[in-house]
Each structure stands twice: as C-alpha cells, then as structure tokens.
Amino acid sequence: MSDSACSLIERYDLLLLDLDGVVYRGPEAVPGAPDQLLRARDAGAELLFVTNNAARTPEQVAQHLTELGIVTGAGDVVTSAQAAAGLLAARLPAGAPVFLLGGEGLRAACLEVGLTPVTDPDAAPQAVVSGFGPQMPWQRAIDGAILINAGLPWVAANTDGSFPTERGLAPGHGALVELLSRFTGVTPSVAGKPDRPLFDEALRRFPGARALMIGDRLDTDIAGARAAGLDSLLVLTGVDDLDAVAAAPQSQRPTFVGTDLGALFEPVPHREGDQAPARLGALASEGRGTVAP
CATH class of the missing domain: 3.40.50.1000 (HAD superfamily/HAD-like)
Structure with missing residues (x-):
C-alpha cells in the first residue's frame, strides 16, 4: 500500500460533474458550489458537466450555469441526449x-x-x-x-x-x-449513466486526462464511473447519503465520499487496495456515519 496526503484537485485534471444534486437543485445552486468550482478552475482543473437530464440543450445548461456564477460554454456540457x-x-x-x-x-x-x-x-x-x-x-x-x-x-x-x-x-x-x-x-x-456511451462521449473531449467523476447518486454516477474505469467522488448534497454508501454493492462504491464539492480541496490519504471509500473533510473530522469495508 502507498499513502499520499495531497488533495483531489492535485490528483485529477478533469472533473466530470453531474448537475442535479451536485451543482444545483432546480433553479438554485447547491450552497457553495459555484465558489468551489471556480476555485477548482483556478487550480487548473478542466470542468465538464455531464448530465443524464435530456430535456435541455447544452446551450441552455451552460446559460443556467453562467447565471449561477459558473461561466460555461455549450462545449463544456455533455448530455445523455x-x-x-x-x-x-x-x-x-x-x-x-x-x-x-x-x-x-x-x-x-x-x-x-x-x-x-x-x-x-x-x-x-x-x-x-x-x-x-x-x-x-x-x-x-x-x-x-x-x-x-x-x-x-x-x-x-x-x-x-x-x-x-x-x-x-x-x-x-x-x-x-x-x-x-x-x-x-x-x-x-x-445512453446515459450508468452505461458507457455518455462517459465515452465526455472522455473523447479530453483524451488522456486524469478524470474524476463527481455525483450524488450511487446507481448512476458512481456505478457508471466504476464501469468506465474512473475514480469517483460521492457528494452528499443530492440523493444518496452515508447509509446508502454503507449498503451499496461493490459495483456502486465510490472512491471518495465528501459532504460537498469542498471535499476536492481536503488532503486525504489514498491507500491503494482499500475497498471502503475514503471519507473527506467534515465527514472524516466528525466521524459521521459508517462505511462498511
């Protein structure tokens, strides 16, 4: 096993971000998400917004994100449509x-x-x-x-x-x-998460990038990342919580679990070979919940 204590934003140069429950809920931003994503960009990360929502065009999604303070172009959005x-x-x-x-x-x-x-x-x-x-x-x-x-x-x-x-x-x-x-x-x-076509479409835009999938759902975001061979971060701002993580099958286990997108900047040891996800930020310091190995 090998340990390191650098943050996730230092390990990955491409963040694949689910939208509903991660960046916003309906018309409103998840508290703190715009500032955290701007901070990630300032640190050199590419942001690619990957959504199963097929109702809106990439242009409409990009406009919504820009209105929330995250300046985004249509080319930064990949939809299941x-x-x-x-x-x-x-x-x-x-x-x-x-x-x-x-x-x-x-x-x-x-x-x-x-x-x-x-x-x-x-x-x-x-x-x-x-x-x-x-x-x-x-x-x-x-x-x-x-x-x-x-x-x-x-x-x-x-x-x-x-x-x-x-x-x-x-x-x-x-x-x-x-x-x-x-x-x-x-x-x-x-076509969408957890199946491969949406991930393949996203990764084609940044070949060779070190990608991290960030989502709020184990059965779509995290299962899809595992199927695509990607590391993943589950944030607890949407659908699933720590109890769901504890009960999840191996095919839906995230690499990391964090309270919100602020987890990207928290130092965390990553022990190769561990089966349980690493808990970040407030989760680690408060010891909330139990994650089974």
Whole structure:
C-alpha cells in the first residue's frame, strides 16, 4: 500500500460533474458550489458537466450555469441526449426520421448528428428515442409505445428513477422507461449513466486526462464511473447519503465520499487496495456515519 496526503484537485485534471444534486437543485445552486468550482478552475482543473437530464440543450445548461456564477460554454456540457443521438446516428442512415419521446434537448441533439426528429407516428420513423421531457403530451407516449411494440429499435437517454428538486425528489425518465418496457416487453439501449456511451462521449473531449467523476447518486454516477474505469467522488448534497454508501454493492462504491464539492480541496490519504471509500473533510473530522469495508 502507498499513502499520499495531497488533495483531489492535485490528483485529477478533469472533473466530470453531474448537475442535479451536485451543482444545483432546480433553479438554485447547491450552497457553495459555484465558489468551489471556480476555485477548482483556478487550480487548473478542466470542468465538464455531464448530465443524464435530456430535456435541455447544452446551450441552455451552460446559460443556467453562467447565471449561477459558473461561466460555461455549450462545449463544456455533455448530455445523455447527445449520447443517445450519437448511438442512433451510428446505426441509421443520415437524415433518418426518429420518433421523439422527449423535449427540446433531445430534439436538438438529433438534429446535431443529422437525424430528423418527428412526432407523427405516420412519418415512417426508423427508431424511437426517449428522454426526460416534462411537457411531452401523453398521446406521444402512447404513439411511441405502439411503435416500439411493432418492432422499432428504441434508445433511451437514461433510466433515472428520480431527480432532486427544491421541493423534494421527483420522478425521472426511468419511470416512463419502466412503463414502456412493461407494456412492450422491450428493454431499450441506454445512453446515459450508468452505461458507457455518455462517459465515452465526455472522455473523447479530453483524451488522456486524469478524470474524476463527481455525483450524488450511487446507481448512476458512481456505478457508471466504476464501469468506465474512473475514480469517483460521492457528494452528499443530492440523493444518496452515508447509509446508502454503507449498503451499496461493490459495483456502486465510490472512491471518495465528501459532504460537498469542498471535499476536492481536503488532503486525504489514498491507500491503494482499500475497498471502503475514503471519507473527506467534515465527514472524516466528525466521524459521521459508517462505511462498511
């Protein structure tokens, strides 16, 4: 075993950041997150915002982050909608119509890769693509279910069961995926976390970087990082807590656990071969919770 006491921001030069529950909750920033991310940039880290939310375009996400004080360009945002559209573009001819079960983020991602998003089931779609779209009419879900049941291939942006809001947890796109799967008996190809396509899309932008995935969900952010061979930091500002970490299977164990993004700057020994995540900052000093080995 080898020990070192440098901070995470000294070990990693690329931070892959989940958004909901890590950087913001709904329209509001997680307390302290903007200042901590600006500090990370000042220390030389690249920030890449990696989100399973397929409803908004990268431009809209970047604008929201900029309004929160984190100046961000669309190229610094990677969405599950982009990963889903990329999967379909690799399988379908240029310009192919795809039936859209989602919002503007998914529509824009399809156009970006040369596909034609349609909402008319009689427009001869060659596939169905789905993602979070809170304004989507129920009739479109019915039409999509009929198309999937008839044999069209289906790509889902993600399978998140919930997402945090300022008023509490809300049902995510996974609820629709479960409904469609139950009706059709079909399991979709999934682009977002914890599956690889979203991570592959992100890492292509910074080849060779030492990347750390930061998230608030064990079953998506952390499981996805492990599957992609990345170290991870779970922050306790969103969905999962220390009790969830203690009960998590090995496939969902983070490398590090911290109260919030301030954990990036705390010195921490990293003992190679340890099975339990290292607890950082206030968690270590206060001894809160138990993490099983």
